[in-house]
Amino acid sequence: ETGVTQSPxxxxxxxxxxxxxxxxxxxxxxxxxxxxxxxxxxxxxxFQYYREEENGRGNFPPRFSGLQFPNYSSELNVNAxxxxxxxxxxxxxxxxxxxxxxxxxxxxxxTVT
Amino acid sequence: xxxxxxxxxALSVPxxxxxxxxxxxxxxxxxxxxxxxxxxxxGLTSLLLIQSSQREQTSGRLNASLDKSSGRSTLYIAASQPxxxxxxxxxxMNYGGSxxxxxxGKGTKLSVKP
Numbered sequence: 271e272t273g274v275t276q277s278p279x280x281x282x283x284x285x286x287x288x289x290x291x292x293x294x295x296x297x298x299x300x301x302x303x304x305x306x307x308x309x310x311x312x313x314x315x316x317f318q319y320y321r322e323e324e325n326g327r328g329n330f331p332p333r334f335s336g337l338q339f340p341n342y343s344s345e346l347n348v349n350a351x352x353x354x355x356x357x358x359x360x361x362x363x364x365x366x367x368x369x370x371x372x373x374x375x376x377x378x379x380x381t382v383t
Numbered sequence: 384x385x386x387x388x389x390x391x392x393a394l395s396v397p398x399x400x401x402x403x404x405x406x407x408x409x410x411x412x413x414x415x416x417x418x419x420x421x422x423x424x425x426g427l428t429s430l431l432l433i434q435s436s437q438r439e440q441t442s443g444r445l446n447a448s449l450d451k452s453s454g455r456s457t458l459y460i461a462a463s464q465p466x467x468x469x470x471x472x473x474x475x476m477n478y479g480g481s482x483x484x485x486x487x488g489k490g491t492k493l494s495v496k497p
Contacts, residue, residue, distance in 0.1 A: 274426075303484075312387070312472055312487030313427070326484055360426055362485075370476060372417065372485060374427040 274363050274375035282381045283351050291346040291378045293361030301325070301364040302344040303372065304336060308357045319344055348380075356382045385410045385477055389488035396463055397496050404458040404491045406473030411451045417485065418447050418458050419472040427472065431458070463495045 275294045283289050295302050301320045305313035315328035319338035333349040342363070348355055358379050362372040386409045396402050406416075415434050419427040431440045431447040433456070439448040446459040460467060470492045474485040 276426075305485075310489070312474075312489045313485070315484045315486070318484065328484070358424070362427075370415065371429060371432050372427075372474075373429060374419070376426040377424075379424065 274361060274373055276359075276361050276375040276378050278378060279376070280379045280381075282383065285351055285353060285382055287351050288347065288349045289351060289380060291348075291359050291361075291380070293344045293346070293363075293375060295342045295344065295361075295363030296365075296373050299363035299365050299373070300342050302338055302342065303362045303364070304344070304346045305360040305362065306330075306357045307360060307377070308354075313360055316346070351382045353382050356380060385413075385475060385486045387473060387475055387486050387488040389471075389473055389491050391491060392489065393492040393494070395494040395496065398463060398465060400463050400495075401459070401461050402463055402493070404460070404471050404473075404493070406456040406458070406488055408454045408456075408475050408486075410477065411454050412478045413451065414476045414478050416447075416449055416456050417474050417476075418445075418456075419474065421470045421472060421490070423470075430471075460493075463493075465495050465497050467495050468493055 277292045303318040304316040307313040317327040318325045322338045335347045337345045358377045360377045361375045390405045417432045418430045433449045444461040470490040472490045474487045
């Protein structure tokens with residue numbers, strides 16, 4: 271069984287640019303959530319997708335947007351990058367069963383200069 | 384608003400010691416609580432998940448307990464090893480939120496010295 275994968279591993283962008291991060295969910299999982307983890311902090315919920323629809327959003331501005339595809343893979347897009355967007359971005363998938371256990375990918379480290 | 388606190392922020396112990404990590408949350412209306420391990424610069428590995436109706440879960444040398452009424456959970460690690468060195472994160476999922484909305488503490492950084 272393949273786990274959650276994310277690409278790229280590392281990324282360096284300039285302030286004002288746009289970035290797209292990708293996530294492949296674990297086989298059989300129809301729900302994907304994205305989190306932002308700043309250095310020394312716990313992850314913060316950005317949003318969740320369930321069967322290609324946004325199904326919940328945290329306290330992040332509209333320049334953070336996402337997509338989920340029919341195969342349940344997902345993208346996180348961030349426009350007009352700011353220095354504070356530098357963080358580890360984590361994707362988690364869930365089978366949508368009663369336990370709602372989250373399975374996390376290795377993350378994408380984004381640095382904005 | 385749910386807040387999750389983990390104490391201590393850092394812990395250093397000699398190999399072989401048993402230890403307890405603490406997690407507290409302000410709103411007892413949780414759906415579940417999950418403990419994770421995170422190695423430096425890496426993603427999260429799920430260790431144990433406790434449903435709101437459960438009191439504890441065990442996996443190998445790990446035991447997690449949940450007391451919803453007092454808003455507390457503990458992670459007990461028996462016979463610690465240097466390979467246990469990592470940051471341990473506690474997260475809760477509230478009732479009424481989306482199933483992806485985990486609320487995390489800041490973690491406890493554990494160092495086990497040989």
